[in-house]
Amino acid sequence: MLPVSGRGRRWRDHRQVINAILWKLRTGAPWRDLPERYGPWKTAHERLRLWTADGTWQRLLDEVIVKDDSVGEVEWILSVDSSVVRAHQHAAGARKKGAPTTRFGDAIAVEGEALGRSRGGLSTKIHLAVDGRGLPMRVLLTPGQAGDNPQILALLDGISVSRVGPGRSRVRPDAVLADRAYSHPSTRLALRDRRVRFVSPERRDQIEGRKAKGSRGGRPPAFDAEAYKQRNVVERCFNRLKQFRDLATRYAKRAAYYQAELTIAAIVLWLR
Structure with missing residues (x-):
């Protein structure tokens, strides 16, 4: 699946370059x-740079997921979470003069490069969805101060696993496990409309608000405590990804390159 050299001199051996x-x-x-x-x-x-631009890394990851899914290895009970990564000062400077910015309270995010500039310094947030074995299915980057819940639907929308034979790609998991940061009525409604079982504990303020309304507050959402115990696989996946020091601290100026590095590490985890 690796591209072949085009016109001009022959490319250096792929194995040496990937190493x-x-x-x-x-x-x-x-x-x-x-x-x-x-x-x-x-x-x-x-x-x-070239294989990031032409989508080679993402195609490789998609292929290894398809091969595992074709033999029933992928476990479609997904867990989602996020992790903030400190960005090194070398990651700054990609923004050109006049580039648009977005303000989040005291923080400023550089649009397009997933960098948040706040009192704590530069940071990037990794939003991750893994299967039941803790293998990465989808990665999304935002500025470090971005909320978790607004990204969950975008994270799930990026999951599409093709079939080896005929048939449509699979996009709907059996269930999604998430912590309290994702517990919002709009999220529960959206996943219910998609016929996806959502397992997430209620936040304390939501419980108190529902009780304050009395009978008008409705019944509490269903929560499967036993299934929720499996959510720790996403935490373990973050630990495995951050064994790669270039991912534990962001040095790349461009968000596309940092995401490509995350994709390469994900490929390594799948191939293991």
């Missing part, structure tokens, strides 16, 4: 510190 990219992900070192055995650093960086 260079994986070394960068594992160590978090600057590109210029790439060991000589991996070849010129500019070659590896350019290959990362």
